[in-house]
Amino acid sequence: MSRPAPARLLLTVLVTLAALLTGAPATPAHAAAPESPAVTYTNPIAAQRADPHIVRHTDGYYYFTATVPAYDRIVLRRATTLQGLSTAQEVTIWTRHSSGVMGAHIWAPEIHFIEGRWYVYFAAGATDDVWAIRMYVLEGTGANPLTAAWTEKGQIRTTWESFSLDATTFVVGGVRYLAWAQRNPAEDNNTSLFIARLANPWTISGTPAEISQPTLSWETVGYKVNEGPALIQRGGKVFLTYSASATDANYCLGMLTASATADLTSPASWTKSTSPVFRSSEATSQYGPGHNSFTVSEDGTSDILVYHDRGYREISGDPLNDPNRRTRVQKVYWKADGTPDFGIPVADGVTPQRFSSANHPDRFVRHWEFRARIEAGVSPLADSQFRVVTGLAGTGTVSLESANYPGHYLRHRNFEVWLERNDGTAAFAADAAFHRRTGLADTTGVSFESYNYPGRYVRHHDHFLYVQTPGTATDRADATFHTQ
Incomplete structure (x- = not known):
């Protein structure tokens, strides 16, 4: 075990002595602001736009394309913000052929900028066989x-x-790859996932490798499907999400994981999740989330999940004929082990945030058996997500609504903070309303002052949350949080 240098040891002793004499904590009262501060959006981003793909380009614009319900064209929008895509002008850049190939079922376009040119990958059938789906490229x-x-x-x-679709391209370790879904004639399923290196944006190099086929129960509901691959990289690992099962409420995301230094064209390099990483949520009324892509927030610090779903479970007839899949976005969080946590598809409206303790930055506000506390490694993620909405007590206040228990809010009762359903009373509204203040211990943070007990703030003590009057530096740090 290494020992501190004499000067550092002396400094430690002096800081500790000063803390004992003044009552101040021996360690800093707050941590630095998080590397990935909160971002919020309002869902849905676009109605009747399935299989969404959003890319942020170096020119400062987000470019957005998706499948249109008529399956007859490729459209693009651009805006300087993700939310701005909601109202951005939409332009048709290509229309299906009137006969022959590329004449039907124009599906799942993706836009990429490669070596100075734009490329759109898409799937299309033929006018004489709409199910002769193949992958095509525009430059x-x-x-x-x-x-x-x-x-x-x-x-x-x-x-x-054979039936093939959902091409996506990415670079890992300086090598450009293509991943896609295709029917393997030797298998009893609809589509499996494949990967290959690219010689150029429209030409595969070498022999494609099959890296996943639908074998698990949640991959084979309605149809046996692995499709819609999308890649995100972090911490020396690559994560390939994909969609599984029929395109109704059973549609969900699975995930493959590999080392960024592995041979990605070797099936042995990939490990499959044993359960879905993103699926329908009855609580938030979001059904069939899938066919995702990834982008980044405007400040570049947050990874953003882009996907489609429906706001209802029951579908009349073939899901492919239902036009109401909508484009949605929400923040991706990262677990301590370096893997992504997508949580649940959040409710329509403003997306939720997380609140980390300023003096225990690995711990987040969460509800546990409806008691509010701070805790590290929260699972499920949604227990630590809250929508900041207009306060139940009115203008000038905010209330914190649970992500996975919509209609439930953090409120104080006997000065303890609980998560409870809004009963519509004035007393509940007052207990669940707070004034949002600059962080008491850190101006980059936030503190929440009770609406009906001015001077009392939400703070943690022995991990649980209370509404109390902060009197010391420690109290003020306990009452300060960072939004993530």
């Missing part, structure tokens, strides 16, 4: 893809002439 020249000149580069050729 665009020009700085703005909404006004670019687009040319067809043709079909992406794979091992077989």
Whole structure:
């Protein structure tokens, strides 16, 4: 065990002595602001837009494309913010052929900028066989893809002439790959996942490798499907999410994991999650979340999950004929082990936040058996997510609504903080309303002052939350939180 240098040891003794004499804590009263502060959006981003793909380009714009219900064209929008995509002008950049290939079922476009040119990957059937789905590529020249000149580069050729779709491309370790879904004629399923290196944006190099097929119970409801791959990288690992089962309320996300230094074209490099990582939520009335992509927040510090779902479970007829899949976004959180935590598809409206303790930054406000406390490694994630909404007591206040118990709010009772359903009374509204203040111990943080007991703040003590009057530096740190 290493020992501190004499000067550092002396400093430690002096700081500790000063703390004993003044009553101040021997350690800093607060931690630095989080690397990934809170971001909020209002869902849905776009009605009747399925299979969404959003990319943030170096020009400061987000570019958004998705499947339209008519399955007949490829559209693009752009905006400088994710929320701005909701109202951005939409431009049709390509329309299906009137006959032959690329004449039907125009599905799942993705837009990528590769070596100075824009590329759109999409799937299409033929007018004489709408289920002869294959993958195709458009190339665009020009700085703005909404006004670019687009040319067809043709079909992406794979091992077989079989049902294939949902091409996505990414770079790992300096190598560009293509991943997609395809029917393997030797298997009794609809589609499996494949990966290959690319010689150029529309040409596969080498023999594609099959890295996943639908074998688990949640991958085979209605149809046996692995499709819609999307990749995110962090901490030397790559995570490939994909969609499984029929495109109704059973649709969900699975995930494959590999080392960023592994041979990604080797099936042995990938490990599959044993259960879905993102699925329907009765609590928030979100059904069939899937066919996702990833982007980043405007400040570049948060990873954002982009996906579609429906706001109702029951569908009349074939789900493919139901037009109401909507594009939605929410923040991705990261567990201590370096894996992503997607939580649940959050309710429509403003997306929730998390609140970490300023003096215990690994601990988050959460509800546990409806008692509010701070805790590290919260599972499920949604127990630590709250929507900051207009206060139940009115203008100038805020209330904190549970992400996984909509209609339930943090409120104080006997000066203890609990999560309870709004009973509609004035007393509840007052107990569940707070004035949002600058952090008492850190101006980058936030503190919540009780509406009906001015001077009392939400603070943690022995891990539980109370509404108390802070009198010391420690109290003020206990009453300060960072939004994430």
